Amino acid sequence: PRPPRDLDEPFARHCQDPRIAAQRPREKAALVMLARNSELDEARKTIQNIEAQFNQWFNYPVVFLNNEPWDPAFVRELNASVSGQAIFDTIPAKDWFFPPGVSPDKARESMAQQAASGVYKGGLESYHHMCRFYSGAFYTQPALAPYKWYWRLEPGVRYTCAVTYDPFAAMASHGKTYGYTVALWEEPATCPSLFREVDAYREANHLPATPHFNTLLETADRPWYQRPWPVRKLLGLLGRPHTSRAGERWNLCHYWSNFEIASLDFFRGAAYQSLFAHLDRRGGFYAERWGDAPVHSLAVHLLLPPAQLHHFSDFGYHHHPFWQCPGNAPGEGQLPGNEALDGGPGREQGAAGWTRESEGAIGCRCRCGGEDG
Ligand code: GDP
Ligand code: MN
Incomplete structure (x- = not known):
């Protein structure tokens, strides 16, 4: 194969039949969704979408994580929606709580102040736990131990283009560690220190x-x-x-972590986990409202060379209120945030056979747009 023309070419430019890529062996990888029982409908929509756009051909397992026991109804419905294996796990209580050394009373006082001063989601205790979880203990969950790679999903996200190759295999063969779609600026008040x-x-x-x-x-x-x-x-x-x-x-720039395809080995390794332990001891997941997105982003820029990062500029992706549309889908732009770190390669991909067609068709058909795309 030809060497890439620059550091971060898209993994695929032209349409292909995904059944060809699906003949190759799978990576040790899983799609992972943290969700609440109350998010059943949105979770089902996400799974139906990712199955239509990708997993119907590749049948990767999906790991569902929750800080509470799963509702039988959630398990039943999502089991029926996943083409691969579906795994439902509950997060240990210690991974969804204040760390030792942070007083819950003090933390709650501080979160009340954050709410009063208008820090985005600063008053929601569960949100702080979620951000701390995704920054650290997520990577060492026993349910993820069999895998080397994860693709993060959330209830309510939508992929607007078919993914006709195996992004895990592409990450592995290109020596990549961390992949993103959208980059943005963090809310300044959430993380002053x-x-x-x-x-x-x-x-x-x-x-x-x-x-x-x-x-x-x-x-x-x-x-x-x-x-x-x-x-x-x-x-x-x-x-x-x-x-x-x-x-x-x-500069507050960070990758929006509701989408990530990345190496579990990197994030559960000593370099990242010791940085996380340092941040955790400093208490900012509660004294402030540090998000997992800026934590991941600062870490990958500190610990990895640029060649190990990948912008999935060929993925159509929507998570309210932002989205990415590949630059070669005619007539659609990207949000300015997407250009922040890499000059927006999505804009110059040229016409590689993308058309605005219905979701789930074989080939790299793409449908992008605004709110309901
Ligand atoms: P936002 O995208 O930053 O607005 O945050 P979300 O509300 O989408 O939360 C990010 C992810 O964490 C989503 O997958 C949610 O389903 C999940 N999440 C957030 N809070 C909780 C919670 O209290 N319990 C569980 N089980 N999942 C949560
Ligand atoms: Mn979200």
Whole structure:
């Protein structure tokens, strides 16, 4: 096969019959959905969609995780919707709670303050637990132990193009570790000290601030009088939000983690888990409302070379209120957020046989659009 033309070409450009790719062996991989019993309808819609667009040919297992025991109705309905094996597991209570060293009373006080000051979802205890879970213990769940790769699904997401190749196999053969669709800016009030803590961890562990890590720094936007290093140093010492001790400021860019195809081995490995343990000890999953998306993003930029990241620019993906539409689907644009980190390769994919057709047809037919696409 031809070598890729640049670091992050799409894995596939042209239409193919997915039954050809499906003849190759499967990876050790699973689709994974965390959900509540109350999300039965939306969860079923997601599964029906991913089956129509991908899994009807590849039959990967789907692991459903919940912090509460599953309703028999959920198990019955979702079992009937998955073409591969469906696995239903309950998360241990300790993985869905405050960590040792964080007082629940203090945490609840802080979450009430966050709610009062309008921090996005800052007052929802379950949301904080969810973000902490997805940042750390998700990767070490026994239900995921047999797998090397995961594809994260959520109730209510929608894939608008058929995926006619095996993205796990493509990640493996291209040496990739982390794949995303949409990149955006984080809500600033949710994580004022996150970047400071990540950068402190970096320094304490003698990890270099690589150019890749530094792509997450705000540089050009900074007014001229904040650019000289003594000024930056002062801003760092003053503990400005999103600013490291050295006075470098994070640009809030992150990958939207409701979609991820990534290596479980990387995230359950020592490098990532020790960064997570550091962040967990610092308490910001409760004292602030750190999201798993910026935690993952800062970690992959700190710990991985850029060649191990992949933008699935060929995937049509919708999660309210944002979506990605491949640049070659005629007449549709991408949200500006998608261009933030990589210049938006989706825009230049050219006409590779995509048409606006119904979902689930064989071939890489694509239907993209706004709210209901
Ligand atoms: P948003 O996308 O950031 O608005 O967050 P969501 O509400 O979609 O939550 C992200 C994921 O975590 C989804 O898969 C939800 O189903 C799941 N989730 C969120 N809160 C809970 C919870 O309290 N219990 C369970 N079991 N799942 C949750
Ligand atoms: Mn969501």
